[in-house]
Amino acid sequence: MPQKKEQTYSIGDLAKEFDITPRSIRFYEEQDLLSPERTGQTRIYCNKDRVRLKLILRGKRLGFSLAEIKNLFELYDSNANSMLQLEAMLQMTEQKRAILRQxxxxxQMLMNELDEVEKRCRDELAELQKRGS
Structure with a gap:
C-alpha cells in the first residue's frame, strides 16, 4: 500500500494563512521554534511546523514570551509523557493571571484617580463660571 504523502506548506502559504509576514516566520525559525526542511534555499514546512506556528501565535496572544514557548516545545519534544508540559503550562498560566490581575x-486605581482629578477640574470650572457671570 503506498504511503500517503504529508501535506507541506511554503513560507508564503503559512504567512497568508496566519496573516503574518514571512519575516516573522523566519524569525521564529532563527529562535529555534520552527525547523522546516530545506530544498536549496526553499523552506518546506510540514504539518508539525504549521501546528507549532499556530501555538506560537496563540502563546504570544496570551502574553507568553518566545523563551517560555520554546521551553514548552522542548518539554514536549524531550518527553513523550505530556504531564511535565501540562504542569509547566499550568504554572505559567497562573503566573500570567497574577500579572494580569495586578x-x-x-x-482601576488610575481610573479612580482620573475620576477624582476630572471631578475637581469640573467643580473648579463651574465655580469660576459662576463667579464670572
Missing part, C-alpha cells in the same frame, strides 16, 4: 488593579 495590572487590572493598577488600571
Amino acid at each position: 495590572q487590572l488593579d493598577d488600571i
